[in-house]
Amino acid sequence: MSKRIATQGRLIDRSRALTFTFNGRDMRGHPGDTLASALLANDQMLVGRSFKYHRPRGIVASGAEEPNALVNLGTGPSFEPNQRATTTELFDRLKARSQNHWPSLEFDIGAINARLSRLLPAGFYYKTFLRPRAFWKHVYEPIIRQSAGLGQAPKDRDCDTYEYFYATTDIVVVGGGIAGLLTARSAAQSGAQVLVLEQTAHLGGRTPVDGGTVDGQPASAFIDALLEELRAMANVTMRSRCMGAGIYDHGFVLGYERLTDHDPDAAGPRHRLWRIRAKQVITATGAIERPLAFAGNDLPGVMLASAMRDYLINYGVMVGQRVIVATNNDDAYRTAIALKEAGADVLRILDARDSGGGPLMQKARELGIRIDCGRAIGKVRGGKRVKKVKICAQNSSGGALEEVSCDAVAMSGGWSPVVHLWSHCGGKLLWDDGAAHFRPDPARPPTGADGNGFVSTAGAAHGDFALGDIVAQAHEAGRKAAQAIGMKPKKHDAPIAAETREARLLPVWLMPAGANIGLRSKAWLDYQNDVKVSDVELAAREGYESVEHTKRYTTLGMATDQGKLSNINGLATLANSLGTPIPSVGTTTFRPPYTPISMGAIAGEARDAIFQPLRCTPIHHWHEAHDAAWEPVGHWRRPYTYPRADEAHADAVAREIKNVRQAVGLLDASTLGKLIVKGPDAGKFLDMLYTNMMSTLQPGRCRYGLMCNENGFLIDDGVVARLDEQSFLCHTTSGGADQIHAHMEEWLQTEWWDWQVYVANATEQFAQIAVVGPKARKLLEKLGGMDLSAETLPLMAWAEGEIAGIRARVFRISFSGELSFEIAVPASQGLALWTALIEAGREFGVMPYGTEALHVMRAEKGFIMIGDETDGTVIPQDLGLDWAISKKKEDYLGKRAQQRTHMASPDRWKLVGLETTDGTVLPEGAYAVGEGLNANGQRVTQGRVTSTYYSPTLERGIAMGLVLHGPERMGEVLEFPGTDGQVYHAKIVDPVFYDKEGTKQNV
Amino acid sequence: MSEPVSALNHAGFDGLAKVTECGLHGMITLRGDLAARAVKAAATGASGVKMPGPNEVQSKGDNALCWMSPDELLVICDYKDVRQVLDKMHKSLGAAHALAVDMSDARTMFCVTGSSARDVMAKLTPADLSPATFGPGQIRRSRLAQIPAAFWLEDDQSFRIICFRSVAQYAFDLLCTAAGAGSDVGYFSAAPIRPT
Amino acid sequence: MLILTCPYCGIEADETELASGGEAHLTRHGPGTSEDDFSNYLFTRQNPLGVHFERWRHAHGCGKWFHAARDTGTLEVFATYPAQTAEPPKTVCDAIRKRRPGWTWQGTA
Structure with missing residues (x-):
């Protein structure tokens, strides 16, 4: 069984206990535990069911690569599916539920699929659901929807908040293990500004677990001192719980910081998305151990050797008391030794290599562990946990030599550098035959804006696994990155680590090498998607040669873990089936993010009131207080109508229209675009922009104009007022102000740059109120200040003066067919004018009216509306607007x-x-x-x-x-x-x- | 005559940083050849402030000159002095080709102050706010989340921000959210690194 | 996510501060031009894998349009330069040739 022991547990605080529930069962853990370590401490080996066959699954890893232990976390508004137990820090009262089973984890009806597995081969969906065609929509798809997927989608609104943070720095180091920290130090010593991102809660990585000696100190003491030193450096920032999620073009790095996942009651945002610009990026992302493909390798209790060591040393959890270790390399011996020293019974080390390992093997042997070389696991037996292991020769088809009872299996198929971040932006890989893994090719890095590489690698992510190599290379990587951005590094000695020599690994893609089909059909490559060795072989037989196609066909490496454990084993299996070398099969594409990030973090602060900007006119609050129904116009909110109590919108619109036609109405027209165009060439410029002639407009007068794009299509319309000899005020549609301003700037800057014209967007400088209706003049005369008689201010004229004591421009223009004055005043006094008009207008029956009344009245007059009569394919000639198209002009945009x-x-x-x-x-x-x-x-x-x-x-x-x-x-x-x-x-x-x-x- | 009212009428918020809408300011957009004598004279003469270089702000008392683009300055003065300043500028410009226009009401100004001011702003703008790149006396036009904005540092802990008046509420809500309790980043403010 | 340096204000602008404007160095064709020339002006665009000239506007910034010469495959930026020019200046062409020996502007040396 799996249990907490009294020793070890460097990351947990045994003085405090936390309670949590798993599938409703109460359990206890300690601060510092992950949900996975706490589950294992409670002997919870079964944590979920697999995707397709609903096989019982246990925890297999200890970090972000975990494929099995996905749980539903939380309830209600904080519910979240598919959370990895291995990266979920335990907190008090955490509630987790397992996924993908019905009715319960222990008894799951879907497990029948496992019995039918021979009927559910690779590409099953593609083969089965093709015909009859109509069945897809009505029969197959609903059933598949029901049974597919892992966690459930949340139903409630997310109660948490999220935010972005933009940072610009010299160097980003992804990964806070010993390599990342040493890289950061040497880069910072060279004068660079450095930001270190570490995905877990702990800086230092796995070196304290693996041990070793650096500069004469135990590795963990060396790291503690190194962290102290880095914290004291002003040019180093280290963020834990902050994953380097992706590397993109031109040094853009995405960081995903989990602020309160481990402490949900804390104030503040849950996640923060770091949007970083770096001149150089160093990925020190470590490596991931590979499983071994043997029959029954998916049973709960079969675990990566390194994970078993992590649980022991970091959390004081011994996953098995009677353990068998299967390996093809020396590193797994560390697990065997650690387990043995902590009191576990290590029954066998099955080393697939005929000659076994190096000094670590020697040490294990000295501890009294039995080591069988050239041996393999033939099959693991058990139901919901490991019970027995059948042992066979690695070079056999699986004939059992003996059967040994045990309660856990530690496996190690070697290590693969985490090349994801290196690859995100185009970094290329090399196949390292000796280590049997892909590693970054330093000669072909991702390139930046200057055409030079901007990503480099350090430590295990670089392909170095011996501590001595790691520390030397990491130190150098930091210096080189600093040099690449123009720093002049001073001489600092690289740390020196004592070496433990390791024997060469033997690539083992199948255990035993000649496993028969019965075993191959139970040897899992991809735990999460239930892909076995036999499935990839079938795909190869059916003609799938491209690794990308095979991925989609078999689902190998898909879903939330994106094949972190299965990739290399899968493509080696494919290569073997095709009889081609592994590098010629290649890898699937590594795409960001490294592990899934929350949708909330992507949205950032943009939700609720600040989901998007709402543009408010200076009179907005009056409209709001008078129960306006709103119409969105671009980002503006304009009153659609002002319904009275119990009045339907249509009735309110009708009332507003009648009132304008019979008395007087007010429209908040502040949203209209107002562009000031000035200069000796302003008239010539507007003649090019509008279809009609604007240069002949007299100061003091207004003219309606149409604007087209070079395709000839009508894009905007509005009234142009000539302010003086050199200045025009161009009104645009409400939604068009910014675009038309940009349109003018574009032509002035990129085509007619020698023309003397300046444009300014004064849209928001003014509140503009349309006073419309037969009693409009009377109302304005009552407020007083300007002569607005028909003689002084005829139709299509404008004048400047004061109304109600406010400096104003009055335009005699009409979009309704009624007597109409549009009054522009400084925005800060817009509300004052509006309320003055409402007050003074009471005796004339004044009413505000909204955009719908405006639209109906313009339609009654046959005036076109941009966006109604136009849709980007309509030219002015279509709209009978030939009168507004100059015949005299040689040219205008669109002619x-x-x-x-x-x-x-x-x-x-x-x-x-x-x-x-x-x-x-x-x-x-x-x-x-x-x-x-x-x-x-x-x-x-x-x-x-x-x-x-x-x-x-x-x-x-x-x-x-x-x-x-x-x-x-x-x-x-x-x-x-x-x-x-x-x-x-x-x-x-x-x-x-x-x-x-x-x-x-x-x- | 009514009293002019700014978009949010001096609304304020106290969080990681202090966020204040700082009322109406006189703002004149001056477009012209910034190397031309008449244009320089109009800007400096009307404001009493030295000509700013590219991406710079020069200020003296309440007056300031902000470099907005190679052919645009923003002249900041007291709100009630705008017409006077504008008249003076027009006289000074004479026949020179330039555009000087009152934009005081088109914009809203905010102050964000406090030791976390840079951290608060860095949640919203992609501009590089590193002290080495952006210090007092410099102005940056960029965006705050989804809206255009210009901002400068009065001193190392005080931002001045201007944006369009219509989005004042959005900008204020953004800044308040970014300055919300429990959201300190501690990147620029050099707060102790969170214990690991 | 590109970074382009605005040649007007010198700001190294994030792509989210910029607006793209398609291919640079098009010649405007107006009334009096042939159907073919005009339709090429409206619709025919280069879409190379490699050296390309583009228009960008520093929209959330100084508001100026500028040109960028960059490689559409590697995203290497050879130069950014003011938009008031009908063809890339010699310094820009030299900068490109330094990185892409043998490259010529519109196939002419």
Whole structure:
């Protein structure tokens, strides 16, 4: 059984106990435990069920590479699935549940799949669910959805907060083990600013577990002193619980800091996403031990040898009392020795090498451990935990030589450098035949903006495994990185570590080497996705040669662990099956993040009120206080209408319209774009930007203008006021101000850079209020300050003065067809003017009106709206706006495009008014159908609705639309099938429905 | 005449740093050839402040000149003096090709002060805020989360930030969130490294 | 995530502070040009693996448009330079040739 022992446990605080539950069962652990170490201390060997066969699974690793021990953590708003028990720090009252089983972990009906495994081979889904086609949607997919996936998706809103942090530094070191720390020191000694990211809670890495001597001190004492030294250096920052998640172009490094996962009651954000820019990055990400592929290697109790050592030394947990160690290298002997010294019974070390190992083997033998060389595990037996091991010769097909009872198996298939971060941004790998692993090729690093390498590696991630090599290389790596950014390192001696010589590893991709098919079908490569040696062999037989294809076909290396344990074994198996060398098969692509990061961290602070910027006009709070219903316009919020108690929106809109047409209304038009264009060439510039002539506009006057892009399409419209000889004020649509400002700057900077024009975006300098309706002038005269008579200020003129004591510009422009004044005042006084108008207007029946009333009234007048009548494919000529297109100008943006044949075609759909024959409202976006079918077999269309409203003024539905030869077909009735199944009939009419002569606005 | 009101009317928040909306300031956008004598004279004459170099802020009392781009300065003065300053600038510019326009109401100014001010700001802007790169007297135009902003350091612990008026509430909420309790980063403020 | 140095204000800008504007050094064609020339101007773009010229705007910054010469494959940036030029200046071409010997602007030496 697995239990906590009285000795060891360098990371736990035995003086305090924590309680937690696993599947509702109460358990105890200590501060410093991971959930995995605490589960093992409570003899919880079974922690989950596998993905496909629902096999019982136990903890196999001790870190981020863990494929099995995925749990649901927390409840309600803090629930999170697929959390690795090995990287979850224990805290008091932690609640964890295992996943992927029903009804319970102990008894899981899905385990029937294991019996059916011969029917569920590689590519099962692809082979089985192809036919009949209709079954996919209605039968297969619902069933697969039900049974697929590991954890459950959270149902509640996440109660935590998240944030970003941007850092710019010289050197980022990923990994806080001995290599990372030494790298950081030598880089910092060279003068560089260094940021060290360590994914676990502890700096120092696994050297204290593995032991050794550096500069005459025990390794752990050396690391303690090194940490002290680094903490005292002003140019070194070390962050623990902060994973280097990804390395991207131009030195961008993503760090994932887990702030409160270990202390959920603490204030502040849960995760912080570090967005780092570094000149050089050093990955000191260590290495991951490989499992051995033997039958039954997935039973709970079979564990990586290094993990078993970690649990013992770091947490004082002895995973087995009677242990068998299987290995192809010397490192696993360290586990055997540690277990033996802590009091465990190490029954055998099965060393696949005929000649065994080096000095470590000698030491194990001296401790009295039986070592069998050239031996292998034939099969592990047991149900929900290891019971027996059948031992055979490595060079055999699996014929058992003996069977030994035991309660745990430690396995080691050698070590693979963690090359993920090196590879994220294009670093290339070398196959090291001696060590049987891929390691970074220093000659082909990821390259940065200057074309030179910006990532280097240190320690085990570099491919060095002997402590002496690691410390020497890491020290040098830090100096080199500093040199690469122009530092001049001073001479500092590299530390020196005492060496333990290790014998060569024997690559073992299958145990025993000639294992029969029965054993190969039970030898797991990928625990998380239930991929066995036999599955990869089948894929190879079926013609899968590319490792990327094999990955998708067999699911090898997919899902949350992305094959951290299975990759090398899997591709070696594929290479062997294909009869090609491993390097020619290559690896799958390593993509960030290194381990999954929370969606919350990616979103950062952007949630709730600050999900996105909301732009508020200076009068926003008044609208809010008067119950405005909002309409989003870009990031602006504009009042759609101001419904009174119990009033439906449509009724409120109708009331507002009638009031404008009969009395006076106020519109907050502050969102309109206001661009100031000034300079000797301003007129010439605007002549190029607008389709009509702006240079001839007189100061004091306004002119409506259209703007097109070089494709000829209409992009914006608005009224231009000439302020003085050299200055124009260009109004743009509310959503268009920023784009049109950028559009102007683009042309000025990149095409006509010799023209003397400056542009400034004054949109937000002004609050703009439209005072509209037959009583508008009376209201403004009551406030006083300016002569606004028709003689002094005729239609399409503007004037400057004071209204209600506030400095103002008044524009006589109308978008409703009524007498209308648009008053611009400094934003800080916008609310003051608005409230003054509301107060003074009471006797005239003033009411605020919203964007919907604005839209209906403009449609009644046949005015187009950018975004309704235009959609990026409409040219002004389509909209009957030829009057606003200068014939005299040689050029303007869009002119040449509008001469292209299909732009000039008489068959383009043109703007008309539409009136339903029965007065109802046409559906939005409805198409007018014609006779016959088009080339795609669809019904021919001959027009579409662009704007459609109920007009309270005319008490009927009105609409505008683009119709084939529309203007020539006045009076014709078109059919518009609606999505409601009805067919609407509408007559083609003039688009101006109201006050065709324009007398009302011109009073 | 009504009293002009800034977007958030001096709202404040005390957290890791002190966040304050610092009311209305006179702000004039001056676009022109910054090497031209008339333009330089207009800027320095009206403000009484020395001409800033690229990415610099020069200030004297409440007045400041901010370098915004190779052909743009922001002239900061007392809100009530704007018209006077603008008139003076126009006189000084004469016939020179330039644009001087009052933008006082288009913007909101915030102060973020305290030993964690850099840490708070670094949660929101990708700009390099390392003391070696960005110190008092320098201005940076960048973004705060999703909005454009310009900011400079008055002293090593005091940021001045300007953004558009319409997003004042968003900017304030951002800054308050970034300065929220328990979220100290301790990267720039050199707080002791969290125990491991 | 690129970093490009704005040639106007000297800021090493993060890609999130920039707006991209497609291929650089296009010649505007207006009224009076042939259908082919005009349609090439509107629609035909280079899409090389290797040396490429692009327009960028320091949008969250000084607001200026500039050009970048970079390698679309390795993302190496050879130079950034002001947009007020119809073709890459000699210094930029030299900088590219130093890193990509034999490269020529539009195939001319």
